[in-house]
Amino acid sequence: MSSATLEKNSSAPADAESTAAHLITVTFRIRRFNPEVSDQAVWEDFQIEMDPKERVLDALHKIKWELDGTLTFRRSCAHGICGSDAMRINGRNRLACKTLIKDINPHKPISVEPIKGLTVLKDLVVDMEPFFQAYRDVMPFLITTGNEPTRERRQSAADRERFDDTTKCILCAACTSSCPVFWNDGQYFGPAAIVGAHRFIFDSRDEGGEQRLEILNDRDGVWRCRTTFNCTEACPRGIEITKAIQEVKRALITRRF
Amino acid sequence: MATDTTPATAGTVTTYGVDNPAPVIEPPRARTSRTPKASRTNFELYGWLFMRLSGILLTVLVLGHLLIQLVIDGGVSRLGFAFVAGRWASPFWQAWDLVMLWLAMLHGANGLRTIINDYAERDQTRFWLKTVLYCATVWTILLGTLVIFTFDPNIR
Numbered sequence: 001m002s003s004a005t006l007e008k009n010s011s012a013p014a015d016a017e018s019t020a021a022h023l024i025t026v027t028f029r030i031r032r033f034n035p036e037v038s039d040q041a042v043w044e045d046f047q048i049e050m051d052p053k054e055r056v057l058d059a060l061h062k063i064k065w066e067l068d069g070t071l072t073f074r075r076s077c078a079h080g081i082c083g084s085d086a087m088r089i090n091g092r093n094r095l096a097c098k099t100l101i102k103d104i105n106p107h108k109p110i111s112v113e114p115i116k117g118l119t120v121l122k123d124l125v126v127d128m129e130p131f132f133q134a135y136r137d138v139m140p141f142l143i144t145t146g147n148e149p150t151r152e153r154r155q156s157a158a159d160r161e162r163f164d165d166t167t168k169c170i171l172c173a174a175c176t177s178s179c180p181v182f183w184n185d186g187q188y189f190g191p192a193a194i195v196g197a198h199r200f201i202f203d204s205r206d207e208g209g210e211q212r213l214e215i216l217n218d219r220d221g222v223w224r225c226r227t228t229f230n231c232t233e234a235c236p237r238g239i240e241i242t243k244a245i246q247e248v249k250r251a252l253i254t255r256r257f
Numbered sequence: 258m259a260t261d262t263t264p265a266t267a268g269t270v271t272t273y274g275v276d277n278p279a280p281v282i283e284p285p286r287a288r289t290s291r292t293p294k295a296s297r298t299n300f301e302l303y304g305w306l307f308m309r310l311s312g313i314l315l316t317v318l319v320l321g322h323l324l325i326q327l328v329i330d331g332g333v334s335r336l337g338f339a340f341v342a343g344r345w346a347s348p349f350w351q352a353w354d355l356v357m358l359w360l361a362m363l364h365g366a367n368g369l370r371t372i373i374n375d376y377a378e379r380d381q382t383r384f385w386l387k388t389v390l391y392c393a394t395v396w397t398i399l400l401g402t403l404v405i406f407t408f409d410p411n412i413r
Contacts, residue, residue: 036274181375184376185375215295217301217302218297223301223304224301224374224375252302253306
C-alpha cells in the first residue's frame with residue numbers, strides 16, 4: 001500500500017503535466033439572477049480550463065469553488081440519480097452531472113440556464129413546488145383495498161414489465177419544464193406527473209387506477225398533451241414519456257367505450 | 258436614516274432589499290379561490306376523439322368536394338348558381354354539404370379552442386377570444402344550415 005502511494009507521489013508532476021495537456025479553454029455563459037440585487041436576469045461568461053471529458057457539473061463546481069462563490073445551483077448525488085441538477089444547457093434540458101463537455105461542442109460558449117416554466121429563485125435554482133404539487137395530485141402511491149397480505153404482494157414478471165419504463169423517473173423536472181403547454185399554463189399536470197400516474201395505473205397490484213384516470217381525464221390532464229415529444233427528448237433516463245401519456249389516453253378511451 | 262441605508266439604484270435596474278422586497282410570484286399550481294374546480298366530465302376526452310374521427314371523415318368530404326368543384330368536368334369554370342341549384346336538388350349532396358359544414362366548423366372551432374387555451378396567457382384574453390370564436394362558429398353553422406335547407410332554385 002505504502003509503496004503504491006510513494007510511486008504515485010513520485011509520478012505526480014508528470015501526471016499533472018499530461019492532464020494539463022488535455023485541458024482546453026471553455027466559456028460558460030450562465031444565466032445569473034439574484035432577486036436581492038436586481039429583478040433582471042443577466043448572462044455572465046466564465047472562462048475556465050477544463051478537461052473536455054469532464055461534466056458540466058464539474059465546470060459549475062470549478063466556477064463556484066474557484067471563481068465566483070455566489071453561483072447558485074442544486075446538486076446532490078452528482079451521478080444522475082437524485083434529479084437535482086436539471087438545467088437548460090445549450091438550449092436543451094439536461095442533467096449537468098450526465099452531460100460531458102466534449103459532447104456539447106466546447107469550442108463555442110456553452111449556455112447554462114435554469115429550466116423554464118418554473119419561477120427562478122436564484123441563478124439556476126427554481127421553485128419546484130408547482131412541479132411536486134402536480135406530482136402529488138396524481139396520488140403516486142399504492143392504493144389497495146381489503147386486508148394487507150401477511151407476505152409481499154406478488155406480481156408476475158410480465159406484469160412488472162408493463163410499467164417498468166415509468167419506474168425509472170427521478171423527478172428532475174427536465175420533461176415538464178421542456179413542455180410548451182406547461183410553459184404557458186402551469187395548470188397542466190405535465191409529463192412527469194403523468195409518468196408518475198402511469199407507473200401506478202398499470203401496476204397490477206394497485207387498485208386506485210380509476211381515481212388517477214379520473215384526475216387525468218380532466219381539463220388539465222392528458223388531453224392537453226400535443227405530442228411534441230419534447231419530454232421524451234429531454235428525459236435523462238430515456239423514458240418514453242410521450243408513449244406513456246398516449247397509453248394513459250388509450251386507457252381512458254378503452255375504459256369509456 | 259432610511260435614505261442613508263437605501264442602496265443607490267443604477268439605471269432602470271431595481272434593487273431589492275429589506276425595505277423593497279422582490280414581488281411575490283404566485284406558483285402556477287397554487288390552490289386559490291380562482292382555481293378552476295375539477296369538472297369530472299368526459300368533455301376533453303370526447304373533444305379529443307371527435308378531432309380524430311371528424312378528421313378522417315373530413316379528409317374524404319373535403320378532398321371529394323374540391324375534386325368535384327375544381328377538377329372534374331371542366332373544373333371551376335362551370336360553377337354558378339345553376340350548378341349549385343342542380344346539386345342541391347339531390348338530398349345526397351345536401352347531406353354531404355351539411356355534414357361537411359358541421360364537421361369542418363366544429364373541428365376548426367375545437368382546434369382553435371385548444372390553441373387559445375394553449376397560447377392565451379391571461380384569463381380575460383382567453384375568455385373573450387373563446388366567446389368570439391363560439392359566436393362566429395354558431396353563426397356560421399346556423400346560417401349555412403339555413404341556406405342548405407331553405408335553398409330556393411327559383412329565386413329571382
